[in-house]
Amino acid sequence: MSLLDTDGVHATVHEAVATVTLTRAAKRNAQTPAMWRALAEVGRRLPGEVRVVVLRADGASFSAGLDRRAFTPEGIEGDLSFADLARASDAEVDAAIATFQEAFTWWRRSDLLSVAAVQGHAIGAGFQLALACDLRICADDARFAMRETSLGLVPDLGGTQPLVSLVGYARALEICATGRAVHAAEAERVGLANLVVPAAELPAATADLTAALLATDRDALIETKALLRSAVDHSYDEQRAHERAAQARRLRALAGLGE
Structure with a gap:
């Protein structure tokens, strides 16, 4: 079923899997x-039966970042000029960026698992879009880079928190401050990539991971995801209490007892 096909985004749903493809190759x-x-809009339209969302891209690059027309005086016609945005009020700038961030926030919803299949360049906004997903499978030619600081900007599309969570503060700072490329092998070594495969095998590896995710109990996975996401914010004793409560819910559900 086609969910959406507009403005460089094509989304389809087949049973419990949604596939979102960037099409500006x-x-x-x-x-x-x-x-x-x-x-x-894809996030708003997802049917409730969708369990896994796969994010992929046509062409040689996952995403080379923000369209450079935004940096020109003319900007992207009818849409975005950094010069105009800079002249707006604080409230207007905040509202505009918050709207942009909506594209990056729904991938980690508790009822979904999202997988980014990354090949070639994933730069700036492309890097942050890959970071928005729960998991990342990379082709061996993948290259991540956060180039915002070299442009006098900061990463503002939700990428800073997951980057620090994955690689730690010091490495995240170094990656952002230098803007250097993180190649696939390093990405796997430091935790940015869950798996690296030859480029030709990326679709098959993504399909295998999707099948493995679908083979688990959905409600158990939702509870487990919530536990893992909250672990960093809890003390050891608090986290154990959350584990007990989650397991109690699962036991009652399996016994058909409800809450």
Whole structure:
């Protein structure tokens, strides 16, 4: 079933799997506000039976970042000019960026598992979109880079928290401060990538992971995801209490007793 096909985003649903494809291959899937609106709309339209969302991209690059027209005086026609945004009030700037962020926030919903299949460049906004997903499978030609600081900007699309969570503060700072490329082998070594495969095997590896995720009990996985996401914010004793409560819910559900 086709869910959406507009502004460089194509989304389909087959049974419990949604596939979201970036389709601006000729532009290396450079991102625009229109693309962000489309991605946010996909999140709103997902049917309740969807359990896994796969994010992929056409062409040689996952996403080379923000469309560079945004940096020109003219901006992206009818949509975004950094010059105009800079002249807006604090409230207007905050609201605009919050709207952009909506494309990056729904991938970690508790009722979903999201998988980014990354090949080629994942730069800036592309890096942050991959970070928005729960898991990342990378082709061996994948290259991540956070280039915002070299442009006088900061990563503002939700990427800083997951980056620090995955690789730690010091490495995250070094990656962002230098803007250097993190190649696939390093990405796997430091925890950015769950798996690295030859580029030709990326679709098959993504399908295998999707099948493995679907083979688990959905409600147990939702509870487990919530436990893992909250672990960093809890003390050891608090986390054990959350584990006990979650397990009690699962035991009662399996016994058909409800809450």
